[in-house]
Each structure stands twice: as structure tokens, then as C-alpha cells.
Amino acid sequence: MRNTRALRIISALGGVVAVLAIVPSTAFAQDVPTTQDYLNNIWVFIAGCLVFFMQAGFALVEAGLTRAKNVVNIFAKNMADAIVGITAWFACGYAFAFGGDGKWIGDSAFFLADQDMATIPSGGLSVATTFFFQGVFAATAVTIASGAMAERTKFSAYLIFSLVMCAIIYPVVVHWTWGGGFIAQDINFGDALSYSDFAGSGIVHMTGGIAALMGALFLGPRIGKYDENGKPRAIPGHNIPFAVVGVFILWFGWFGFNPGSELLADEFVSTVAVNTLLAAVAGGLFCAITIWLVAGKPDLAMIGNGVLAGLVSITAGCGTVDPFPAFVIGGIGGVVVVFAVFFFDKIKIDDPVGAVSVHGVCGAWGVLSIGLFAKYDDAFLGREDAGLFYGGGVDQLLTQLVMVLIIAAWVTVTTGALFFILKSTIGLRVSAEEEIEGLDLLEHGLQGYAPDTVHA
Amino acid sequence: MRNTRALRIISALGGVVAVLAIVPSTAFAQDVPTTQDYLNNIWVFIAGCLVFFMQAGFALVEAGLTRAKNVVNIFAKNMADAIVGITAWFACGYAFAFGGDGKWIGDSAFFLADQDMATIPSGGLSVATTFFFQGVFAATAVTIASGAMAERTKFSAYLIFSLVMCAIIYPVVVHWTWGGGFIAQDINFGDALSYSDFAGSGIVHMTGGIAALMGALFLGPRIGKYDENGKPRAIPGHNIPFAVVGVFILWFGWFGFNPGSELLADEFVSTVAVNTLLAAVAGGLFCAITIWLVAGKPDLAMIGNGVLAGLVSITAGCGTVDPFPAFVIGGIGGVVVVFAVFFFDKIKIDDPVGAVSVHGVCGAWGVLSIGLFAKYDDAFLGREDAGLFYGGGVDQLLTQLVMVLIIAAWVTVTTGALFFILKSTIGLRVSAEEEIEGLDLLEHGLQGYAPDTVHA
Amino acid sequence: MRNTRALRIISALGGVVAVLAIVPSTAFAQDVPTTQDYLNNIWVFIAGCLVFFMQAGFALVEAGLTRAKNVVNIFAKNMADAIVGITAWFACGYAFAFGGDGKWIGDSAFFLADQDMATIPSGGLSVATTFFFQGVFAATAVTIASGAMAERTKFSAYLIFSLVMCAIIYPVVVHWTWGGGFIAQDINFGDALSYSDFAGSGIVHMTGGIAALMGALFLGPRIGKYDENGKPRAIPGHNIPFAVVGVFILWFGWFGFNPGSELLADEFVSTVAVNTLLAAVAGGLFCAITIWLVAGKPDLAMIGNGVLAGLVSITAGCGTVDPFPAFVIGGIGGVVVVFAVFFFDKIKIDDPVGAVSVHGVCGAWGVLSIGLFAKYDDAFLGREDAGLFYGGGVDQLLTQLVMVLIIAAWVTVTTGALFFILKSTIGLRVSAEEEIEGLDLLEHGLQGYAPDTVHA
């Protein structure tokens, strides 16, 4: 419902009338975009660039938290997510997500064929802008899983997963929600007018996180992750600087991810940004306190997860909450992520980088948090004070919960089926020998850090 | 005086009248922001994102110029500056800096309580935009010190320093100046109408640099930095690529730092950017020449400092000088930084990354340079040709000097007291054994570069 | 012809009339820039920042694909390209490129003397904006060569090359084309109205690529690159993560490089961005397939080149083609680059990072591709359907070809002469002993990765 949404927001600023007032020319030449239209599209495009850059952040975090012998494989998978993911998005992903207003799936604009790319609808975004912004989102969604599947997945199998994820699994989630499909149309209980997921805590992050969970589940833990008594053993990452720089890059990119999801250049871009900033620091802060108390040391590898947890948690609610609640939502995410990591370690889901905890668990929390803290109309909610703590009752919370369950069900089933098929055909996991030697040499024939050779 | 400032600039473009002319709608609907208002806020927000990204640059420069055994600690401190710093800014820093027009300190908007975040005053910035942009500045100011205190500071002590710095010490400096406090009101001699520090050579960098100086002073040099005869010994950084990439990231971020400080989207954004670019290359160029002549080799670790020196030097004057003077100001910074590094090495102030020289010394030089080269009204000066070399006499120079002294005094006293208290209570420095073993294992329980483990 | 171009585009949107209509104020106050003017300049400046950041990308790619013993030298050269390059651009490069409308070379604005930096011509860019955007382009053009000349070039000789390149060789190419010189005026055959090179496949990348080729040629291969039978031997890069992160940064920067070359904030910014994105993924995809088939492994070091090949290939045509052709153009680039790398390896041109293949070969392909696929008027072509496949006949293709030949001839001759002089005077290459020991210690007196020293 992004379109209506954009319109709603505009009227919220004084109505289309005011907009016309601002730019008389449009009054007699509807087809001439206004400077505001250009600003909207330029801003959302710039935001998309920041989101694209998150690919580098994901690659660095995942590489930093895994072993040197698999570093080429990590970067190859992230590069593949961008390459295969965007190609799939171009071929059919965009069409399934935004091609027409079918209830279940889109059916036009494959390969962007015959699309009017350039024209900017008044107050809206051109096809080009939407394709770009949503495309880099898709690349992000799929990349999330690569971390959880690190250090043991067959490269060819991963490529197929990446392809299917961007071609159909994620686009369907988008169509049902942002694309105006059945969740947008039918999922609203009682006073709730609509689900809300401003920038995709659920649509993007939980989707990626659940795919990550299924991947880790079907793969099984890395050799040596558990000792003979089944006690989890640490397998320290080989480059903490990479991991932290990656977190900073992701954080930087998130200022495109959330504020850009306003899909307009208006005053709410900055409020969304402030909420995003505060949730991130709260996530890092409370994660640090928690791990310091629990493990006795301020484990930087965990604190990085905490910052990301804060960011994921506020991604849904950043458009509807006040700064302090944003800080609280992020802080809760930062605490939750620590225990989630412990939990999955305990139940033998080996997730080397904590992707399931950060994106899956905190993604769900983010969607639900709207049911508690929603105060302003983020143009999804369609009403003020929708949150339980603001007198909005439980209807919104219920709506959010059902949305989470629907997305979770869809992603669990589809990725589960996919991984099952892969496992029982070409195989999902490399040989034990290859895993021990490292994936770089045998899968890619390339060392991450080759010693200097001199053939004198 | 940022507000008046913004207004001044607008009138400089033809006056508020023109602004209204541009957007008739505002004439009858003052409460409807114009596209120009949106552009202003979006631009300043984007600039803030670039400034935020400087956190990664600082971390990389500091890590690159120090030893591998302390790399986790370096990144932990930089991450903490962002987390603790922004939290403190949210709690009270912003309030002290911009909360009301008290002469000495602000007293409202703690935790942004009851602030109208979104509304954009005509021609100005919303609270959200200001909070975000000024908040990432605060995080920068505190991070500066971490480099000078590297490889020997207790993590817990550093956290407290970081907290106090962003909670009170830096905010007070901001309140006195950009916040409209007593320096803005009372410090102007003779023909000088006001101090000027466009983007914070003094307010941000010198403040950070002096804190860095006091930190290094109270800590004392690293074990082994001086031989038995007190001759300084080099302790080479462990990763020059990190250091140089860090410089590039900082340079990139500076294009948000300086041009963003225009606080408007107008034609001066680009002129500020050009001055920033030219000062940076001049800083690098003349630093390279100097070190090549003095040390016989183009020491890249020093040249990186030179670029940063050029950037810091022009941060105050970028809004008032012509391109060539900008080049000169940066070039002088590049020469000064070399000898400053030698000087502090000589007097046994052990600053592993040169933070005191780059930010402290060149920050002061930047503020003073306005007294010499100021030509245009940067909306602080309130007049043309304020610089000595442009017939403005010595009044502006004197004003700038007094401003430097006031800030220096405040920061010296407060950070000095803080470090003294820390030293005589929880202690400022790790044990000799820990320093030799490296801070990573004992403070953080984490190796920066763990060897690949295989539990077969 | 950028100026007329900008105007052409505006009229394409409904004409200057509409523009005035948008902003009545300008009707009576031509000297008051409109919000659209500000937006144009802010956007192009932001795009310039992204282009500037590409310096870090180039440094990382080159460092990652070469040996650890030369890593300081690689970063020193890239830093020098920024420092020396921009300084030269400031001194005379900008003047030669854009100083007046001489047919052969510009002759005013040296050191930006007496330029009105700030004023924004209606619908255009201020001098400051143009200087900044074009300046970072210049720094890019020269950096391209450093990779091909890696691991054996004397630092002093490289500095002179870098200087001359940015001072005269590249600026002349720009003047002949974007500067409105003789290629812009006279090179158009039959129905073709003008050459077209939207963002510089030829003007920037091929220019850099040919300089790279001449450099590698005059230097000769690295010691040990060829065995006694002349068979090329691999000299693996020391840090694949650096190389891939570098590719992501370059890709990110390219969203400033191409969309920013619109030199306006209009609806075509996003269409250019989509074409850029699609060409990049196609380049990576088809490069991966090719190398996988040929070498049996998905060689990540090559796939990175493929992405860059796609980006270079679309840099000329991104303003005139539809999405699918953009995908095709990039994909062809991705295949071409593989065989180009093999070819140069075979004929004993030792290009450690593939710069000649990526920028030189694919740069030429990009320019030519317009003659085949051009559909829309990119404001260079001045007509629709100029491409052979769109019924435009061969005239445009011929025009493009001649343009390629002219630029190639100029760069070959001038850089050839320059390298010849350097070789026969101060010498172009380090001693064999130094090459074997590594350039870092002897040229720079600095180790890239110094072991932790402890002077107890």
C-alpha cells in the first residue's frame, strides 16, 4: 500500500491542495514533475545507495566472525547474493512483488519489459526509483542467511537458494504486504486498520532470519562446534576489526534503510533517523551490560550483534514511536539477542554470526513492538495511538502477531522445502575433509590470504 | 546562533521575502513546510550520515597505527564512543547544548522529552534533524581522544571519560558557541561582531584534541616508548592499509562535516566542499614534502596525518575563505602537524596516532586562520573582509584567539579534573603485565585475529 | 557540451517556461536560485562525494590483488593520486578542461583565480559544484593506471606520471568532449548529431586504461611473472577480502559516477541508476559463468573484475538505453574482460589487477555500445533511436568509433612519450633487489603489517 501511503502522508501535510499550491505549474501541467517530486526520487535513490552498501557490511561482519580458511567463500556468497539476487529481482522478483494488484502474487513487469521507467507520478516514485530501492532491499534479505550457513555450505547449493529466495520467496512476502496483497488487504482485527511494518523488521529481516534458521537446521552444526558431551564450543572469528567495521557500515546503511522507507522527502525522514540512531545505541548498550554481567567480559563480538539487534528491532516501528520508546525497543532487542544466541547454541542450531537471533528473533520483536508502542500514524496504521501502551488496545498487537505468524509460516515452509530438495539432490553441505581443510581452496581454488610468492 | 545564522544566510540570498516568493503557499500557510525546507533537512540529515560514518574511519586509523594485540580494545573504545556518547547526548548532552538560551548552559529537552521532533521552522531545521546532526558531531569529538590514549587505558575508565565528555564537557562548549551562549554573545572585540567557527575546528576538534592531550599526559607513555636515554622509539602500527582506508573514510565523512554545517541547502554547500577538498590535498602534499625532507622517506603513516591536519585546519574557515587561501591554510596545517608530532614525542607525551597534533594543534590553527584569511560573511562573522590580510584588522584575530583560550581553558580544567579523579580512584591505566600481553585478552577476552581452530 | 546539455534536458521536461512556472520568483529575480537549482547542485555534490570515495575502493582492490610486501606502496600511490591529482586539477587541469571554449584547450581559471564559485546559473551548476564533481573524476582517471603498474614502479616516477596525467593529458580529453572542444564540435557523421559518452566509459575509463596499458608496457612484467618458457605464472593477491570490499565500494561510488553525470536532479537519475545496477550484476554473472567454464572454479578475484567490467561498460550508455540492453551491455563486458585478461597475460603485458582489461577494453566497448543500443536522447545524442539496433543506422556507431580512436591515439602518444622520458631519465622501475624485497621497506621505509614490537 506504499502508494496510498505516500498520498496519505502528503495529505497529512496539508493535503494535495497544499502541494499544488507549492507548485502552481503542476496545476496546469500535471505531467511536469515538481521539484518536490524530484527531491522525493533523488532522496529515495540516495537511501537505496546506502542500503546497497550494506552488502559490504554483511560481508565484513560474516567474514570477521568466521575462520580465515573460509573467508573467500564468505565473500563469494555475499557477492553472489548481490549478483544473483538482483538478477532474479530483475527477471521476476520485482514482477511478483509489485506487478499489479493481485491478492496473492504480481504478474507483470518481468524483466521490466515495457515499463515506463522515468515518469514520476505526482507525489510518488518512478518505476526506476522503486525498482532500485526495493531491489537492494531484496539483496539484503537474502544475504542475511549466508552468515548462519557459513563455513559448511556447498557454494552451488547456496547459489540456488539465493536465486529462489530473491526470485519468489521474498517477493511474495513483499507482495502480500508493501505490494498491497492479502496481508495488506485482509489482516486487521477490531480497531486495527492495517498491519504496520515501516521498513521491514518482519518483511525483510524476519524473512531472512527464518531462512537462516532453516538453513542452519538442515545443515547441522560445523564440525567441532559441540564437544562429546554436546557442550557448545566457541569457534572464534578470525578478524574482529572486519566484524566491527562491518557493523559500522551496516549502521550507516540503515540510515538509508529506515529513513528511506518514508519513500518521500518530508519531515519524518529525520524523526525516523533519530529513532533508528537511538535504538541502535540502546541495543549496543544493553547488550554490552548483559554480556558483561553474564560472561564477565564486554565481548565485542556480541556487542556488535547488540547494535544490529537494536537496528532490526526499530525497523518496523521507527515511523510511529517517540524517541524514548525507540530507545526502549532497541534496548530490549539488545538484551533479547544475547539470550537468543545462547538458546540457539544450546539447541544445537549452529549460527556462526548470530543471524537468526539478530534478524529472526529481533525482527519478530520489532513487528510486535508496534502493537505496544505505536503512537503516530506511520501511514500504515491509519490512526494515532494504536499501541497498547497508548490506549490502542490489543487489536493492533494481535494484527501484528498474525502478520508475524503468516510470514513465518510461509518462509519456514518454502525455505524448508527448498533446503530439503537441495539436501536430497545435489547436497547442501561440503565433505568433512573439505570443511576441515577450508572451503576456499576446494570450492574456489583461491586462498583468502596467500603468502607472497616470488618466482625468482 | 545557528538559527539567526540560517536566517542571515537566507537574507543574504535575497531575503526572507524572496524565500516566500519562492513558495507562495507559505504566505498563507506558514505551517506547511516548503520543498526548500524539506531539502534543507534532508541534506543536513545526509550530511549527518557521512559524519556518523567517520566513526569507522577513526576506528581504522587508530587500529592501523597501533599494535595487533590491542586492536579489539581500539574498536571497543570507538564502538563505545558511539554507544555511550549518543546515549549521553540523548540523556542530557543535547539539553545542555541546545536546551534554551541560558548564557552558560541549556536546561531543557533532556531525553528529548516533549520535543516537537518533526516540525520544520520555515528556513530552518527540525529538532530531529538538529539532534541527529549535532549528535554525530558529539560522537566525533569524544572519539578523537581514544587514539591518544590507545594501548594502555583501562576500558572501564575510558567509558566514564567518554560518558562525561559527551554528557557535559563538550555540550557546554557547544552551548557557549553554536548554542548561543556567552562566547557567541560576549566575545567580540572592536570591529569583530562575533567569533566564527563554521564547522568546529575549535568547538569539536580542538576540544577533542585537548582532551586527548590531557589523557596522554595523565596516562604517561606506553612501556618501551622511550629508551633509557629518554629517546623516543617508534612503535609501528600493525596495519597501514587500515590506517589509510580510515583516512579516506574520514575524508569522505568530512564532506558531510563541513558542507553540512551550512545547515541549509544553498549555493555555499559546494564552495565549502571545494575549500575542504583543497585544504585536505594541501595538507597531504606539504606534509609529504616536509616528512620526506626531514626523514628522507615519504612516510605514509605521517602523510595520513597530513591530510587530516588539512581537513581540521579548514573546518573553521571553510565558509569564509577563497579556494587559494583554503589551500594555504590546509598546507600550513600539513607542515605544522609534522613538527607538532615531533614536539609531543620529544616532551614525552605519547600519542600513538597523533590525535593531539592533528585535532588539537591544527584545530587551534584553524580557528585562528579565520582572523587572517576571512573574506566572506560565513553568517558568523556578520561582515565581509574580516581577516587581517583583507584589511579587517586584528580584532577578528583577537576574538578568535580569545575563543581558543576560553575553550582550551575549560577543556583542560574539566578533563584534567576528570582524569585526576579516575586515576586516583579506579585507576586510569592497565597493569604493566596486561599492557605487555596486550589489552585484548585481559580486558575483552577476545583476540583480534584468532588463529583458525578446528576441534576435530 | 554539458551546459547546453543541461538546458536540453530541462526543455525536455516542458521547457524553461515550465521551470520558470515552477518558481515564479525567478521570473522577476533571475538572480535568485530556485530550490530546483539548489537541489541540482546538492545532488551533484553528493554524487561527487560517492565518486571521491571510490579512491578507497581502488586502493583496496589493488592492494588485495597484489603482495603484502608492496601494500604500503599501493596505498601511497592511491593517496598520491588524490593529493597530486587534485592539486594539479586545481592548478591547471580544470582550466585546461573547462576554461573557456577554445577548440583545443581551455585557457582560463587556473587556480580558480577570480572565479565566481558560488553563483548558480538557472538550471545549471555553480563553478564550485562543477570543479568538485569533475575534480574527483580526474582523480579517478589517474588512479586506474596505478593498479597495472603495481609492484615494480618507482614511487617518484609514478608521482610525475600522476601529476602530468591530471594536469594535462586527461583535462585535454575532457575539453575535447564534455568541455565542448573539437570532438564535441566536429565529430559527427551522417545522421549522428554528436558523440555520446554520458559518464565517461571512454573519456575517463578508457583514458585511464590506456595509460595503464602504456605503463605496464614500458615497465615490463614483474620478476617471476613468466617462467622460462614464457608461460604466465599466477602471483596471487595477498588479501581477497580487501579486493572484494574494494569492489563493493567502487560499485557504491558508481551510483554517484553515473547518475551524478546527469548533472541535474531529474527523473533520469533513477533510470541511469537502474541501468548501472543491472549492468554490474550482468557483468559479474557472465564473468562468473565464463571463468567457471574456462578455469573450472568460480574465481572470485576474476568475478570482481567482472562486476567492474559491467560498470565500466554501461558508463557511456546508461543515459540512453533500456534496462534489458543495459543488462546485455554489462554482460558482454563481463565476458570480454575474462578473455582480455588472458590476452594481455599471453602477450606479456603484466597487469596485476586487470586495469587495462576492465577500464581500457570495456571502456572502449562501452562507448561503442551506444552505436548499437542507443534508444533515448541522453542530451548528447540529440535524437531518439540513434543505435543500429533501433534503426539509427551506422552513423552513430561510426562517430563513437572515431571518438574512441581519437582519444586512444592522444593518450597512447602522450603517456607513451611521458613513460619513455621517465624511463630514460630518472628511471621507471625499481631495482630487481628492491622488487624482490618489496617496495614498502626501501621506497617508503614502512612495513604494511609490522609485527608487534615490545621494548620492555
Next chain:
Amino acid sequence: MKLITAVVKPFKLDDVKDALKTAGITGMTVTEVRGFGRQGGHTETYRGAEYKIDFVPKVAIDVVVDDEAVDTVVDVITAAASTGKIGDGKVWVTEVNRLVRIRTGEEGADAV
């Protein structure tokens, strides 16, 4: 006394170490090395050009022991490091004339 040097596959280090511990060995010194042998390396292609990596990563373990302990220790190492595959490595024994513990100056058996 004797110095026993074992060159083994890296991922066997933990097993060997644990086996030695259980065998009552209180100390050892480990070095990352590269090995050349029957196992051979493998040929890679990098950006299209081939290159042969002759060396494979190995770990060298040095243990100084009393003469009587030598045989057991060698057996322990051999057992723990063996996978039965080419490249398992070697163990060799050399004579040590003297051993000193730096901290105490103790010599010989007491220094182990």
C-alpha cells in the same frame, strides 16, 4: 634427554596435545610450518593463470623428554596424529645434551 619433533596435520594438533597430556607430558612447543612431500600440493588457477602450491600447511610439535619416555611418546603421537591418509607426517628424535628451565635454572629431568 631427547627432542621429539612431530610434523602433523594442523587439525590433529588438539588430538595430539590431549593425548600427550594424558600421557603425562607437561609441556611442548608448537610451530606453524609448511610441508612438502608425497601428499603433494595442488594446482590452482588465479585469474586464469595456473600456479602450483607445492606446500601444504602442517604443524610441528617439539617435545623434550627423558630417554625412557621417548618410545611411549612417539607411539602416543603416532597414534593420535594418524588418519591413515598420505600426509599424516613424520616424527623424528634427536639427542639433547642439556635442558635448562629458565625460571629456576633447574637442569635435565627436573627442567622438563
Next chain:
Amino acid sequence: MKLITAVVKPFKLDDVKDALKTAGITGMTVTEVRGFGRQGGHTETYRGAEYKIDFVPKVAIDVVVDDEAVDTVVDVITAAASTGKIGDGKVWVTEVNRLVRIRTGEEGADAV
């Protein structure tokens, strides 16, 4: 001739080297190693999971010397490397049958 191998704490390398220089030793070869011994390692937690690092970083110094020089050299090293704390390391001496200087082909004492 004899080969003296000393395993010492990394930060003691400079001291040992200087001491050996003063003692007239003109050459040595140094290797980064990891040691296992009484000193023990330490237990870390990484993202909540524990792991024990058994090995601590050490430096091995190899010096080939004439027989008569052995005792002084061992004493010099022991003195320079000692901190009195557990983990100071070991020194051991093995027999060298032959020493050649590659550059000149000189053998034995002349080759040192």
C-alpha cells in the same frame, strides 16, 4: 658445534638478542611459536560459549655456537630471559655435526 634452542616470552626477545650481541654472538634465527606448559593458557568466552586456549605465544631462538661457548651462551640467555614467573621457558642444547655458510662454503667455526 652445538645448537642452542631457547623458548622464551615474546617481549623478552629484544633483551635476549642484545645480551647475546654483547656476548659476542653474531647470528641467530628466531621463530614465532606457541607454547604449552605449566603456565597454562586461559579460558575465554566468545559470544557466550567458552573456549580454552592451551597455548601461549612464545619465541624460539636458535643459535649455533662452538662447543666452548655453549655454557656462557646458555647462561646469558637464561639471565636475559628470566622474569622469575612461570612460563619463562626452556633452553636446550643439541649436537651439530656440521655447519656451512652458504655464501662462502666456509665450514665449522669459520661459518658461525
Next chain:
Amino acid sequence: MKLITAVVKPFKLDDVKDALKTAGITGMTVTEVRGFGRQGGHTETYRGAEYKIDFVPKVAIDVVVDDEAVDTVVDVITAAASTGKIGDGKVWVTEVNRLVRIRTGEEGADAV
């Protein structure tokens, strides 16, 4: 059997390895080391402060061979590693009492 240890210049490793291969040597173990000797290091300045690097990078090659093979192998190494410049390195030979191939348990000559 004997253990031959050669410390050579890093860029000579390939030559030595190839020479040994041609001489019929089927295995060796290589270690990155740092050498101190006549060659001396060099003085750097880093950010204006001087520092002396005493150690230069070297590579140590360990080869266990039958007694009769020793002299040829030493000669082969010396020939292949020599540049005639200071710093070419050393070769030394020590006695090996026992050699075991982990995979098979073979001993002595069969284990090489």
C-alpha cells in the same frame, strides 16, 4: 639419519625446493623465521621516530635424510641458495636417532 636445517633467503625457497626435488628428495618442512646476523637489519623512521629492525625475514628448511645422502644434499642446498651476498644463510646438520612415518609406522630409511 641426519636432520639438515638450512636458513635461506625467502625468495630462494623455490629454487632450493626444486633443486632438492631433482636431487631425489621427496619431502621437507619449511618454516618462516627471522634472522639476525652480519647482514644486519636496517633503521627505519616511523612518524619521525627512528627504529632499528635487527631481524630480516628468512626461511628455514628442515630435511631428514640418510647419512650417505647428507653431503650431496648440503651441497645441493648451498648451491641453490647462494647469491654470493651477505645474508645467504647457513646450513647445519644434526643427528637423528629415529624417524617414523605416522601413517604407516615405518621407521628409518623407509620412513623418509
